[in-house]
Amino acid sequence: MSSALPPSSIPLFDTVASYREWRRKAFDEKKTVGYVPTMGALHEGHLSLVRRSLAENDLTVLSIFVNPAQFAPHEDLATYPRTLPRDLELLSQMSVTVPEGVRTPAAVFVPTVSEMYPSGITQNTQEQKGTFVEVKGYSHQMEGRTRPTFFRGVATVVTKLFNAIEPTRAYFGQKDIQQALLLRRMTRDLLLSHPEPQNLFIVPTARDPNTSLALSSRNAYLTSYERDNVAPALYAALQAGKAAWEGNVTKAECIEHAQAVIENKKRELGDSVDLRLDYIEMNDPESFDVVQDPVTRRQWEGTVAGKPVILSGAMWVGKTRLIDNVILGAQHTIGIVE
Template sequence: MASVPTSDIPLFSSVASYREWRRKAYDATQSVGFVATMGALHEGHASLVRRSLAENDLTVVSIFVNPAQFAPHEDLATYPRTLPHDLEVLSLLKVQTTSGVHSPSAVFVPSVYDMYPSGISQNPAEQKGTFVEVKGFGHQMEGTTRPTFFRGVATVVTKLFNVIEPTRTYFGQKDIQQALLLRRMVRDLLLSHPTPENLHIVPTARDPTSSLALSSRNTYLTPAEREHAAPTLYAALNAGRDAWAAGLRKAECIQRARELVQGKTNVLGPDGIEVKLDYIEMNDADSFEVVPENESRTSWEAEVAGRPVLLSGAMWVGKTRLIDNIILGNEASLGVLRP
């Protein structure tokens, strides 16, 4: 623990030390909520932690930058690592419940070796050891441009669930494909901690001024990029949502959303901030497969008994890649928790 900052919250840097703490919670029949993070905590993370504090006797937060979900060309080396700040954020979180005031109970801060005893490389071809893959659900949406991402996420979250043994766990809607994929993984692997029903999705936390989805990578944005360009993606998705609600075909909905982003390319702000669209698409919330071009809201709801559609997108603002999504339809059926 020598390299870990001091904190009022118990910190566990090894699997063995955490499991000793967890056994005491079992003996006391206390429920354990869990929020998995890569650190650089912001209000989005805080909203997940507060939900856990309100619904569980104890709440555990993990902070671990997972090498397996970064491709060789991605930003593992520069990803923000702000542990002292993160611990300060957590120390300020408190929720009044009928049983008293709840605050975070423990923070799990493992080493890379603890999480990957066989070692880990960012190059999947060089990786050795055990990995988890949810076949058929990781190549769509975000997986189109990040083909190894969900394998890394599924692997590390399985490990974390095995260590933390949460009663309930909480993920943000901003990463909707990730959250739904993990729900499926929990079901397929017959996990008891958590069960699929206890993997909850919390609505995306947004900047109160710009509606930008909060993300640790937002720290990469310059003030001009944040003000003039970053809100464009959410505005585009809202244009698509409005078109879908008005009964337009899926192809027309996507076109309206794309045009809003493409119309901003290289013209935003005083310095001509570069904006590049990665994708905007509509996908089946169950299979993640692309919704056919000729579908409309009415025809879709009739064919699939109202199953929701995921309207999602990604874009580059300068050197920063942003993602966002809107759920079209019954979000509660996906495990999304509203206040």
């Protein structure tokens, strides 16, 4: 453990070599390893993934790494919240009781940028050198429309992390549904064994119990008023779209119902808060293709045997970009666990 790291009751590893020594012992002891990748600034959403892993694996590992490759030059890499001492304190207080005894987080991987990118890294993709991973045909829809280099950065860093951590199972949040589904496809396409695709689990979005706002590290950027009275409009909009879909109106009308919620909130706020909708869209969970405007729920269900629809959206509250989604249909069919 590097002396630059904060004190921790949980073993910390800041190099791949030191972590792999620890991992070899777990292999020798035939212990399962659950893995929760994070960028830190932990909240209840992350902790729900940790609890799931603790319950289902002998050992649970987290990584905390703010990945430069998934931030475009104009995005918030420099200001992204970094709260490692607090994160470690939260993790040290976590435990889950299972028949075999009490489990607590077993290790935290906290690599440096140079450890993760030995060839160096810049946020300008045109200037990057070295090896990068791209999931062709699945990175330009939904979030990819606004953040065209985002999934290249995500796929690259998660491939590296899977190679380093070698997890039996990995856990991702539904809030980032496109990311989770894309990474499951990547594990399948690259023939990864740790984890195998069926062992990449998607855990339902953790929400504020009072406002239903999806928990996110970026919520720290919001004022208390924005967090409690403005940001929840996105989930409310998605719920309006969901209700319209269940009422069997067309997809285009569902989007209109959802957008109307945001427009009404903007009128209510006037000039007091800068609220801007980025997108609300409905997509196929396998191809990420946009659902066609004239399609209704009954028509969709009549042609795609049980496949659900992703209704997702993003909006700006001031300088903070928020995302959320709901699944229309049987979410377990796309690997969301209850």
